[in-house]
Amino acid sequence: MVNTLQKPEFEELRPGIKVPSQETLLTPRFYTTDFDEMAKMDISVNEEELQAILEEFRTDYNRHHFIRDEEFTQSWDHIDGDTRRLFVEFLERSCTAEFSGFLLYKELGRRLKDKSPVLAECFTLMSRDEARHAGFLNKAMSDFNLSLDLGFLTKSRKYTFFKPKFIFYATYLSEKIGYWRYITIYRHLEQHPEDRIYPIFRFFENWCQDENRHGDFFDAIMKANPDILNDWKARLWCRFFLLSVFATMYLNDIQRADFYASIGLNARDYDKYVIEKTNETAGRVFPVILDIDHPEFYDRLEICVKNNEKLREIDASNSPQPIKFLQKLPVYASNGWHMVKLYLINPIRVDHLAGVAR
Numbered sequence: 139m140v141n142t143l144q145k146p147e148f149e150e151l152r153p154g155i156k157v158p159s160q161e162t163l164l165t166p167r168f169y170t171t172d173f174d175e176m177a178k179m180d181i182s183v184n185e186e187e188l189q190a191i192l193e194e195f196r197t198d199y200n201r202h203h204f205i206r207d208e209e210f211t212q213s214w215d216h217i218d219g220d221t222r223r224l225f226v227e228f229l230e231r232s233c234t235a236e237f238s239g240f241l242l243y244k245e246l247g248r249r250l251k252d253k254s255p256v257l258a259e260c261f262t263l264m265s266r267d268e269a270r271h272a273g274f275l276n277k278a279m280s281d282f283n284l285s286l287d288l289g290f291l292t293k294s295r296k297y298t299f300f301k302p303k304f305i306f307y308a309t310y311l312s313e314k315i316g317y318w319r320y321i322t323i324y325r326h327l328e329q330h331p332e333d334r335i336y337p338i339f340r341f342f343e344n345w346c347q348d349e350n351r352h353g354d355f356f357d358a359i360m361k362a363n364p365d366i367l368n369d370w371k372a373r374l375w376c377r378f379f380l381l382s383v384f385a386t387m388y389l390n391d392i393q394r395a396d397f398y399a400s401i402g403l404n405a406r407d408y409d410k411y412v413i414e415k416t417n418e419t420a421g422r423v424f425p426v427i428l429d430i431d432h433p434e435f436y437d438r439l440e441i442c443v444k445n446n447e448k449l450r451e452i453d454a455s456n457s458p459q460p461i462k463f464l465q466k467l468p469v470y471a472s473n474g475w476h477m478v479k480l481y482l483i484n485p486i487r488v489d490h491l492a493g494v495a496r
Contacts, residue, residue: 148226148284156284158291159230166235168295169242169305176246176302177253184362188256191355195263203344204274209337214281217335224397225336226282231390233275235316237288239309239352240268260355267348278338303366306356307379310423313353315383315416320346322412326403333402357423367425368489376424377485384413384428385439385477392443410436425489432483438476445469445476 149157159165181188217225247262272288279285300308324342327334334340360366367376388409391398395405413430421427429435452465 148223150284151287151290154280154283154285155287155290156226156230156279158234158286158294159227166231166238168238168297169308170245170297170299171242171302171305173246173249176257177250179254179257179302179359179363181254181257181359181362183364184358185256187358188260188355188362191351191358192256192260192263194351195260195267195355198263198266200267200270200344200348203341204270206274206277207337209340210281214336217282220396221335221400222282224394224400226279226284227394228397229275229279229282229338230286233272233279233286234291235312236268236271236275237286237291239312240265240272241292242305242309243268257359264352264355267352271345271348274338274341278336281336303363304375304379306360306366307375308383310353310356310360311379311383311416311420313349313356314419315387315412316349317346317353318412318415318419319387320349322408322415323401323403327401330402333400335400339401353419360423367423373426373485373487373489376420376426377428377481380417380420380424380428381477381481384416384430385442385480387412388439389442389446393446421486421488426485426487429483429486434483435480438480441476442473445473 151157243261243265247258247260247265250258250261276285276288320342323339324346327339366372391405391409398405398408410430417427417430448469449466452462452469455462457465
C-alpha cells in the first residue's frame with residue numbers, strides 16, 4: 139500500500155522550529171551600510187516627493203489587511219510530498235527576504251532619527267510593513283507545523299556591507315521585482331482560482347502595493363541624489379545589480395519549477411515576464427536597462443541552470459569532499475564565464491529619457 143501523505147523531513151532547531159536554509163549565493167542576504175554617510179545625504183532636491191511618499195506610509199493602507207480568516211483554519215496535510223517541501227521553501231525564502239528588509243529599515247530608522255527625520259520616519263514605517271509581511275509568512279509556515287526563529291536568524295546570519303548607493307540599487311530592484319512577482323501570481327490565480335492551493339495568495343494584490351511604494355521611495359532618494367545615477371560608474375553598477383537580481387531569481391525559480399507548476403504557472407514564462415516588467419520599470423530611474431531580448435541572454439542563463447543541476451548532483455554523490463570540490467571547480471568557472479558574458483552584452487541607454495513619460 140502506498141502512503142500518499144508524504145511529509146518532507148526538515149532539520150529542526152527544536153520541535154516545530156526549522157533550521158534556516160544554508161546560506162548560498164542564491165539565498166536572501168542581510169545587509170548593513172554606512173549609517174553616517176546615509177545621514178549626511180541632502181534630499182532637498184526631491185523633498186516634496188519624499189514628503190508625499192511619507193504621507194502614504196503614514197496612511198498605512200494595509201493596517202487591516204494581514205488578518206488570517208477562516209480559510210486558514212483547516213488541515214493542510216493534503217499538500218504533501220515535494221509540493222509541501224517546495225511550498226515550505228517558498229514561504230521560508232519569502233519570510234527571510236522580508237525579515238532582512240525589516241532589520242535594515244528598522245536600524246536605518248533608529249540611526250537617522252535625529253539627523254534626517256524624513257528619511258528616518260520613512261524607513262521606520264517601511265520596517266513596519268516588512269515586519270507584517272515576515273510575520274504573516276512565518277505564521278503561514280506554522281500551518282505546515284514549522285516556523286522560523288527570527289531572533290536566531292538575526293544573530294546567525296552574516297551581514298553584507300553595502301555603501302548607501304548600492305543599498306539603493308539593490309533594495310529598489312528587490313522591492314520592484316517583488317511587486318511584479320506578487321502581482322503576476324495574484325492575477326494568474328484570479329483567473330484560475332482552481333490553482334490557488336493555499337489562501338495566502340489572496341493577499342498578494344494589496345501586499346504588492348507595499349512593495350511598490352517602497353520601491354518608489356528608493357526611486358525618490360536616488361532622484362534626490364543624481365550623482366548616484368548620472369556617471370559612467372552608475373551605468374556599470376546598475377548593469378551589475380540588474381543582472382544579479384534577474385539571474386538569482388531565474389536560477390532559483392527554475393530549480394523550483396515544480397512549485398510554480400503546482401499553482402498552474404510555467405516557471406520560465408513567469409520569470410521572463412517578471413524580468414521584462416522589472417527591467418522596464420527600472421528604466422524610469424536607472425540610466426541603463428538590460429537587453430533581455432538579446433539572443434544570448436536566456437541561452438546563457440539556461441547553461442547556468444544546467445550547471446547548477448550538476449552542482450547538486452555532485453553534492454548528492456558519495457565522493458569525498460576534496461573530490462567534490464575539484465569536480466565543482468570547472469562548473470563554477472563556467473557559471474562565472476557566462477555571467478561575465480551576460481554582463482558584457484551592451485545595455486540599453488535610457489538616461490536620455492529622464493522626465494519623459496514612458
